[in-house]
Amino acid sequence: MSVQQINTAVTTTTTSIDYSEMEKVAASVLFPEIFEGSNVMLQRRKHRHPDCIESNPMYVPDEENTKIALVWLMAKDQMLALGLQGHTGTGKTELVMYLADRLNLPLYIVKTHARMNPQDLEGSYVLDNESGQTVTRKEYGPAAKAYINGGILLLDEMDKASEELTSAMHLLVEGKPWPLEMFKETLFRNKHCFCVGTANTYGSGHDERYISSNQLDQAFLSRFMWIETAYPTTIVEAKILERVGGKLPVNVRNDAIRLANAFRDAALGVNRDGDVEDPIQCIFSTRVLVAWIYYIQAFGKFRTLKQSLEAVFLRSVSPEDKEIAHHIVNKIYGDDINLSLGEILSKKS
Ligand SMILES: Nc1ncnc2c1ncn2[C@@H]1O[C@H](COP(=O)(O)OP(=O)(O)OP(=O)(O)O)[C@@H](O)[C@H]1O
Ligand SMILES: [Mg+2]
Structure with missing residues (x-):
C-alpha cells in the first residue's frame, strides 16, 4: 500500500468563524470576584475557540496577581513573556486556566519534563487511514498550535526543561519566527499568542524540595516578567x-x-x-x-x-x-x- 503525504491545516481552525474578532466587555462581568463595581472595560475574543478549556469553578483568584497578569495580557505588545513562580500547589496553572477561560483564549499546555525534546513542541507526522489508504498526516504540537491559532501557550513547569529544550524555547518565548525542523517550515506568531511559563524555582537547579528542577540560564529567565504566587491568605x-x-x-x-x-x-x-x-x-x-x-x-x-x-x-x-x-x-x-x-x-x- 502506498503511503501518501498530505498536509492538513490545524484541525481545530474553522474558517467560517473569525476567532480574532474582539469585543469590549465590562471587567465586572468577566471577573466579578475582582472588579465588582468598577467601570473598567476589557478586550476579549468574541467567539470561543474549540481549544478553549473550562477552568476550575472552585478557583478563587488572588486579586493583585490577576490584575498584573491582565495588565500584561491587555498591553499592546508583550515585550516579555509572563513567568509565574511559586511553591507547588499555589495555583499557578489554575490562574492561567482561569484567565484563558474568562477571556475566551484557547489554551495550549506544554507539560515540560527533562526528557522532552524540541520536536515535542513542534509536532510530528502521524499515520492515518483515509478511504482505505494509509496517509501521513501533519500533527502540530501544542506550541505550534498556539503560534498558529493564537491563545495562551502555557509552558508548564518549565524549570524541568533540559538545556537543549530551553534554548529551543527562546524563540517561542520571544514570539520570533519559529522554524519547525520537523516540517521544514517557519511559523509566524499569531499576534494574539501569549506565552506564559510556570516554575517552582527560578532555575537554581539544586533545590532540595524540587529535585527535578533544572538550572535555567539568565538569558532565558530575563525573557520573562515574573509574578510570584503564594499560598492564599x-x-x-x-x-x-x-x-x-x-x-x-x-x-x-x-x-x-x-x-x-x-x-x-x-x-x-x-x-x-x-x-x-x-x-x-x-x-x-x-x-x-x-x-x-x-x-x-x-x-x-x-x-x-x-x-x-x-x-x-x-x-x-x-x-x-x-x-x-x-x-x-x-x-x-x-x-x-x-x-x-x-x-x-x-x-x-
Ligand atoms: N486560588 C485557588 N482557588 C481554588 N483552588 C486552588 C487555588 N490555588 C490552588 N488551588 C487548588 O490547588 C490545586 C493545585 O493548583 P495548581 O495546579 O494551579 O498549582 P501549581 O501552583 O500549578 O502547582 P505545581 O507547582 O505543583 O504545578 C488546584 O487544583 C486547586 O484544587
Ligand atoms: Mg502547575
Whole structure:
C-alpha cells in the first residue's frame, strides 16, 4: 500500500468563524470576584475557540496577581513573556486556566519534563487511514498550535526543561519566527499568542524540595516578567474551602486551614520567606488542603480525620519529617484528630 503525504491545516481552525474578532466587555462581568463595581472595560475574543478549556469553578483568584497578569495580557505588545513562580500547589496553572477561560483564549499546555525534546513542541507526522489508504498526516504540537491559532501557550513547569529544550524555547518565548525542523517550515506568531511559563524555582537547579528542577540560564529567565504566587491568605482559603466543602461545619474547615499554616510555618517560616531554622521539606499546599476537605466528605461519617489526612498527606511525608509532622498535627488537633466525621457532626448539633 502506498503511503501518501498530505498536509492538513490545524484541525481545530474553522474558517467560517473569525476567532480574532474582539469585543469590549465590562471587567465586572468577566471577573466579578475582582472588579465588582468598577467601570473598567476589557478586550476579549468574541467567539470561543474549540481549544478553549473550562477552568476550575472552585478557583478563587488572588486579586493583585490577576490584575498584573491582565495588565500584561491587555498591553499592546508583550515585550516579555509572563513567568509565574511559586511553591507547588499555589495555583499557578489554575490562574492561567482561569484567565484563558474568562477571556475566551484557547489554551495550549506544554507539560515540560527533562526528557522532552524540541520536536515535542513542534509536532510530528502521524499515520492515518483515509478511504482505505494509509496517509501521513501533519500533527502540530501544542506550541505550534498556539503560534498558529493564537491563545495562551502555557509552558508548564518549565524549570524541568533540559538545556537543549530551553534554548529551543527562546524563540517561542520571544514570539520570533519559529522554524519547525520537523516540517521544514517557519511559523509566524499569531499576534494574539501569549506565552506564559510556570516554575517552582527560578532555575537554581539544586533545590532540595524540587529535585527535578533544572538550572535555567539568565538569558532565558530575563525573557520573562515574573509574578510570584503564594499560598492564599486565611480569608481566601476559607472561601475556597467553602466552595469545596460547604456542607462541613465551618470549624472543620478553619481547623484544616490552621493545620496547613502550621505546616507552612515549619517549612517556609512565618513570613513564608524561607527564614526558618531547620525547615521541614514537606509542603502542605492549597492542593493538599482542598483534597483533604474533599476526602473528609468522601470518606464518610465513620472514618476519622486522621484516616483521610494520612491518605492525602501524612503517608507521603519523608521519614525525616514524620516525627515533626505528627507533632504539628497533635499541636493543632490533640485527640480530636481521631474523631470520626460523624462524631464531629454530632458534637456540633
Ligand atoms: N486560588 C485557588 N482557588 C481554588 N483552588 C486552588 C487555588 N490555588 C490552588 N488551588 C487548588 O490547588 C490545586 C493545585 O493548583 P495548581 O495546579 O494551579 O498549582 P501549581 O501552583 O500549578 O502547582 P505545581 O507547582 O505543583 O504545578 C488546584 O487544583 C486547586 O484544587
Ligand atoms: Mg502547575
